[in-house]
Every structure is written in structure tokens, then in C-alpha cells.
Amino acid sequence: MKALRLVLLLMVSMVTMVSCVSKKKFTTEISAAAAREKALQDELLLTKGRVLSMETVNANLTQSVTTLQEEKLRLEGEKARLEDQIRRLSNEQVDQKQQFESALQEQVKVLEQKELTLNALQELIQKRNEKLTTLQEDLKFVLKSYSADDVSVELKDGKLILTAADQLIFDAGTALVTRKGREVIGLTAAAFAKYPDIDIAIVCHTDNTTPSKKSNARDNWEYSAVRAAVITRVLTNEFFLNANQVSATGRGEFQPKDSNETKEGRAQNRRVEMVVTVKMQDWGAKL
Numbered sequence: 001m002k003a004l005r006l007v008l009l010l011m012v013s014m015v016t017m018v019s020c021v022s023k024k025k026f027t028t029e030i031s032a033a034a035a036r037e038k039a040l041q042d043e044l045l046l047t048k049g050r051v052l053s054m055e056t057v058n059a060n061l062t063q064s065v066t067t068l069q070e071e072k073l074r075l076e077g078e079k080a081r082l083e084d085q086i087r088r089l090s091n092e093q094v095d096q097k098q099q100f101e102s103a104l105q106e107q108v109k110v111l112e113q114k115e116l117t118l119n120a121l122q123e124l125i126q127k128r129n130e131k132l133t134t135l136q137e138d139l140k141f142v143l144k145s146y147s148a149d150d151v152s153v154e155l156k157d158g159k160l161i162l163t164a165a166d167q168l169i170f171d172a173g174t175a176l177v178t179r180k181g182r183e184v185i186g187l188t189a190a191a192f193a194k195y196p197d198i199d200i201a202i203v204c205h206t207d208n209t210t211p212s213k214k215s216n217a218r219d220n221w222e223y224s225a226v227r228a229a230v231i232t233r234v235l236t237n238e239f240f241l242n243a244n245q246v247s248a249t250g251r252g253e254f255q256p257k258d259s260n261e262t263k264e265g266r267a268q269n270r271r272v273e274m275v276v277t278v279k280m281q282d283w284g285a286k287l
Contacts, residue, residue: 125158128278132160135195135276142187151184160276162188166204166227169272173212175227177234185231188274189239200235201247203273204228207266208253225250231272 132155139153139162150168154161169181177185192200204224217223228248235241258265 128158129155131195131198131278132158132276135191135198136160138191138194139188142191143184146184158277162274162276164272164274165267166270166272169231170227173214175215175223175230177230182234182238185234186239189235189241192235192241192245192276193239196242196245197279199245199247199277199279200241201249201273201275201277202228202231202235203249203251203275204231205251205255205257205269205271205273206253207256207269208260209266220252221250223250224252227272 136153136155139160143151143153146168150165152163154163164181164184168184169177171178192198204227206220206224208220211217211220211223215223215226217226225248228250232246232248235246236243253260253269256265256269257271258268260266260269
């Protein structure tokens with residue numbers, strides 16, 4: 001019996017010992033599993049956080065891409081607008097350049113025409129001056145027997161001016177032509193007759209003294225005008241100068257050459273002028 005009890009006791013001890021060892025191992029494994037579970041949960045939370053962060057980054061990137069695409073579309077539109085503006089400006093510049101070149105060509109043509117006109121005018125002026133110079137020489141030749149105090153011929157401002165003292169042409173204080181005066185008028189008429197394209201203005205001047213009673217003139221205006229008309233009649237009626245070439249003008253005392261305060265000055269102021277010009281209408285036809 002004692003031996004049986006001892007065996008039973010031994011068996012119970014062995015079972016107890018095995019049971020204690022298995023429970024400790026199980027507890028250890030449970031603790032390890034719990035630790036792994038916690039680590040996995042922590043890892044899961046961390047992963048979820050990373051995923052959430054990545055989703056946020058992705059959303060931001062998606063928004064950035066959308067914004068960039070919109071900006072790209074805007075920039076492409078702006079580029080197209082600027083390219084169109086550049087094309088229009090380029091076309092406008094081409095048009096403006098063509099217009100400028102066309103206007104410049106027109107201006108060049110105008111300047112060339114003006115240059116041609118100027119050259120033609122200069123040529124005509126030269127011919128006019130040559131003609132008047134020749135006439136001046138003709139007049140000096142036919143009037144060479146008269147002193148410079150009695151008759152002078154000069155070129156001035158494109159005109160030929162023959163000046164004669166009034167006492168050579170007229171009896172003192174009258175509009176009656178003297179013998180020498182008629183001779184001078186005849187000689188000038190012969191010279192003028194060679195030039196059908198000239199005009200001769202007969203201009204008579206007085207001093208500031210009152211006309212004499214035998215002149216029958218009310219004032220120096222009338223006195224000078226009558227004298228000019230008398231010379232014009234002699235030129236056309238007696239020496240047959242073309243009346244279309246001749247005109248008569250009286251200036252009275254209002255264009256003096258010298259002072260009327262002296263005898264010599266008054267003598268200078270009492271004068272007859274034959275002012276010769278070349279017919280301008282003939283020039284206009286040639287320009």
C-alpha cells in the first residue's frame with residue numbers, strides 16, 4: 001500500500017510539475033503575442049498616418065497639377081493673344097512702312113518736279129537777264145550821245161530801268177515833249193521794237209513843288225500822269241510801238257530819289273522812267 005501511495009504521490013507531483021511548466025510557457029507566449037499585436041497596431045497606425053499624409057500630398061499635388069494646367073491654358077491663351085497681336089502689329093508695320101515708302105516716293109516725285117520747275121525757272125530767269133542785258137547794251141549804244149546826267153540805264157531786281165531827266169524830255173513846267181525828248185523816245189522805241197515779249201511802263205515823277213499854271217494840272221498826281229500818257233502816245237502813235245506793251249503811270253512827288261529840300265535834290269526827283277520787264281505770262285506757259 002505504501003508503495004502504491006508513493007507511486008501515486010510521485011505521479012501527482014510529476015503532473016503538477018508539468019502543469020506549472022506549461023502555464024508559464026503559455027503566459028510567456030501570450031505576452032509575446034500581445035506585444036506583437038501592439039507593435040502591429042502601432043505599425044498599422046503609423047502606416048495609416050503615412051497613407052493619410054501621402055493622400056494629403058497627393059491631393060495637394062493633384063490641386064497643383066490642376067492649377068498648373070489652368071495656368072498653362074491661360075499662358076497658352078496669352079501666348080496666342082500676343083502672337084496674334086505681334087502678327088497684327090507686324091502687318092500694321094508693313095502697311096505703315098508701305099504707306100511711308102509710298103508717301104516718300106510721292107514726296108520725291110514732288111521734289112523732283114519742283115527741282116525741274118526750279119531749273120526751268122532759273123533757266124528762264126537767266127534768259128530774261130540775258131535779254132534785258134542785251135537790251136541795256138542796245139539802249140546804251142543808241143543813247144551814247146547823251147550824258148549820264150541826262151539818260152541812264154540800269155538793271156535792278158529783274159527789271160531794266162531807263163531814267164531820263166525831265167528837262168530833256170519836256171519843256172519846263174509843261175507836258176510838251178522837246179525835240180531832244182522826241183529823239184530819245186524814238187531811239188528807245190526802235191530798241192524796244194525788237195523785243196515783242198517785253199512790257200514798258202512809263203512812270204513820271206515830280207518834286208514837291210506845286211505844278212505851274214501853264215501845266216493846267218491840279219496837283220502833281222495829275223501832272224505826272226499827263227506827262228506819262230503823253231510819252232505813251234508818242235511811243236505808240238508816232239513810233240508805232242505795240243500799245244499792248246506800254247502802260248502809263250504818274251507817281252507825283254511820292255517816290256523821290258533825293259531830298260526835296262535842295263535844288264539839286266528836286267532836279268533828281270523830277271524824272272521820267274521807262275521800266276522794262278519780260279512778259280510773265282509767257283514764262284508760266286513754259287513752266
